[in-house]
Amino acid sequence: MRNSAFQVFKQALQGDVGWKPVWRSPDPKPEYDFIIVGGGGHGLATAYYLAKKYRQANVAVLEKGWIGSGNVGRNTTIIRSNYLLDGNEPFYEFSMKLWEGLEQELNYNAMVSQRGIINLFHTDSQRDAFVRRGNAMRLNGVDAVLLDREALRKECPFLNFDNARFPILGGLSQPRGGTVRHDAVAWGYARGADQHGVDIIQNCEATGFLISDGVCTGVATPRGQIRAKKVGVAVAGSSSRVMAKAGMRLPIESHVLQAFVSEGLKPIIPGVVTFGAGHFYVSQSNKGGLVFGGDIDGYNTYAQRGNLPTVEDVCEGGVAIMPMIGRARLLRMWGGVVDMSMDGSPIIDKTHIEGLYFNGGWCYGGFKATPASGVAFAHLLATDSPHETATAYRFDRFSRGYMIDEKGMGAQPNLH
Amino acid sequence: MIITHPVLGPRDAQEFTYLGDASLIHRPDPEADDATGAFHEYLYQRENIAGEHRELWFHEQGDRSWLVVTRNTLTHEVLDVEFANDVARREGRSQ
């Protein structure tokens, strides 16, 4: 059923009893051409583009829980393409362009809202670094605007410009950045993939890989072995656990990132505002809740919950830069396990095992990458060559010395 | 999380900074023939264990000692705490 205003109207008049489930729940077939392990945003997008763009008819997604139960449904929904380095910027801009057409592509309302993102700066040297990043963005054809204090004051009059420790001198703005309804991204890709014949199999964990003589021929699951010509793994925070089943160690540590939502408030925050120096970023949802977060907790963990010191740190940062929110009450908070890589950038690559492919290391910022990651991983799986925007995301970049380290932090995942 | 320091007793994890897997104690020999490969493994590849993880914490806002903490990464339960010095010596590092 195509979604349209007419359809909403028609269904409403008929008491809304005509809506059908938007994806099937098939039993797994004994064999597929492609199996994608992980039904998060990246796995579902990969399956969708494999079926639609690369015309593969025999594709399955295996998800250990229900789709959307991972980070795709836990993130703070920010999209942007304001990166500095050549390995990253064309990829994220490709993703931004896909976001801009996504709802038409999927015929699904994902509430893509280009309300803008502003990164605040507080010193001359930080401004210089932001000017450099803004110029790098513009060299890649991406919108970037440097706001001085007065221009910023017009957009965000509520900021604490004269904070003693971090006086606000201005901000780097990307007007095309914004937010997207994260669950709808999972559902939209799932619906689109299903319509193109992809089997989405929930509650079906990949518990091992069928590997002999260096060739992967499928996966083991509690519902039996499922064979495949190619297996692509996109399990985000579980990357190391899953790839260990293929005997691999990854340049990744799993960490927890927490997110917070306040009670609903009247519209006050126009777009996304990030206060990197104080470990705080915020936007306001359409329902009025302030959606905010900060840094990762900073220690290895697979528990999908964090600890109180980080809660305190994030809230302190928020109140420092926007004292007014001190009176808002916190409604809910949660954590998600993110796959922090050694240089802060992702991997989309073949493994040394034939037929086994990997997509991961998205750190705390992989939601914005979802559409491009789907295209790039589908491209790699279908053609065995990297997508033109993802040629730098290789496993061997660490041994060759081609790290993509936006922040220049070195091999210390909790500092990226 | 509470980390029970061997000398100072139970301390809030907030007083510490985190470095990572305790295997970092064993820096490879830069003179060895396979040094390039060994340093790649050492610097970049991690077990990233789900379960009991031995890891290095620095008591930055305390006595500035390095500790090896054994902690369950699925539950955050701290199981054992030792001075990194003691661990390093026991495991054969000279200094």
Ligand SMILES: Cc1cc2nc3c(=O)[nH]c(=O)nc-3n(C[C@H](O)[C@H](O)[C@H](O)COP(=O)(O)OP(=O)(O)OC[C@H]3O[C@@H](n4cnc5c(N)ncnc54)[C@H](O)[C@@H]3O)c2cc1C
């Ligand atoms: C609190 C928080 C805030 C964030 N905010 C942002 C943001 O504002 N902007 C941004 O760009 N990014 C953000 N991120 C990062 C982003 O959410 C992730 O990088 C991205 O969602 C990861 O890709 P995914 O959607 O495929 O992951 P997931 O949704 O986690 O998908 C992985 C799936 O694999 C499944 N799986 C695991 N093991 C197996 C197995 N053995 N067999 C089968 N299935 C398995 C899991 O159940 C899961 O559903 C945030 C993350 C968190 C936690």
